[in-house]
Every structure is written in C-alpha cells, then in structure tokens.
Amino acid sequence: QVQLVESGGGLVQPGGSLRLSCEASGIIFRLYDMTWYRQAPGKQRELVAAITTGGGTNYADSAKGRFAISRDNAKNTVYLQMNSLKPEDTAVYYCNARKIGRDVWGQGTQVTVSS
Numbered sequence: 001q002v003q004l005v006e007s008g009g010g011l012v013q014p015g016g017s018l019r020l021s022c023e024a025s026g027i028i029f030r031l032y033d034m035t036w037y038r039q040a041p042g043k044q045r046e047l048v049a050a051i052t053t054g055g056g057t058n059y060a061d062s063a064k065g066r067f068a069i070s071r072d073n074a075k076n077t078v079y080l081q082m083n084s085l086k087p088e089d090t091a092v093y094y095c096n097a098r099k100i101g102r103d104v105w106g107q108g109t110q111v112t113v114s115s
Helices: none
Strands: 003-007 010-012 018-025 033-039 046-051 057-059 067-072 077-082 091-099 102-105 109-113
Touching: 003 091, 018 033, 018 091, 018 109, 033 067, 033 077, 046 067, 046 077, 057 067
Parallel strands: 010 109
Antiparallel strands: 003 018, 018 077, 033 046, 033 091, 046 057, 067 077, 091 102, 091 109
C-alpha cells in the first residue's frame, strides 16, 4: 500500500520552531522527488520546499532562510525544519512524492502559529 504519513505539526508561538516528518511506504523512496506544500484557509495550495532525488533543493521565497528540507533515504523520510515561524505560516502542510507517471500525497498535518 502506497502511503505518505506526515507528523510533527502542532501549535507553536511566533518565533518558534517545528520539524515536520513525512514517512513513505509502498514506494522506492530514493526514486522520488519530494515536496512540501501548504494550504491556508481560503487560499490555494502552494509549494514550500522541494528536494530532488539527487539532493538539490528549492524553496518558496517565504521559506528561504527560515526553513530547511532534507531527506533520509535509509528511513524513507523527508523532513521540513521550520524556524522563526510566523502567524502567516499557519496552514495544513502536505507531503508529496513525485516521479514520471506517479504522484502521491499525504493526508496533511496542521501547523498553527499563534500566541
């Protein structure tokens, strides 16, 4: 069964940090480009950070300098370290695995930044 399971979300104060994890099963993880997206209430889903099979990374402007994406192919897991969180980072964060002909999504994890 193909599955992406996100974890690590929660409530954090502005300026705080969270680390999201996304564990994959049922796919050959190292063959997939991995991406974190987020969707805030009333807004479209947007790309936050991406990491290729070769380890190349790409970030949304809003994430540059604050977020870091990484992957551990031995653990079939991609991470998103989020620092200096702001209220506008509040959203459901989704993990995506993609390769030619295949696109897999997780169920999402809620991140709420509020005092």
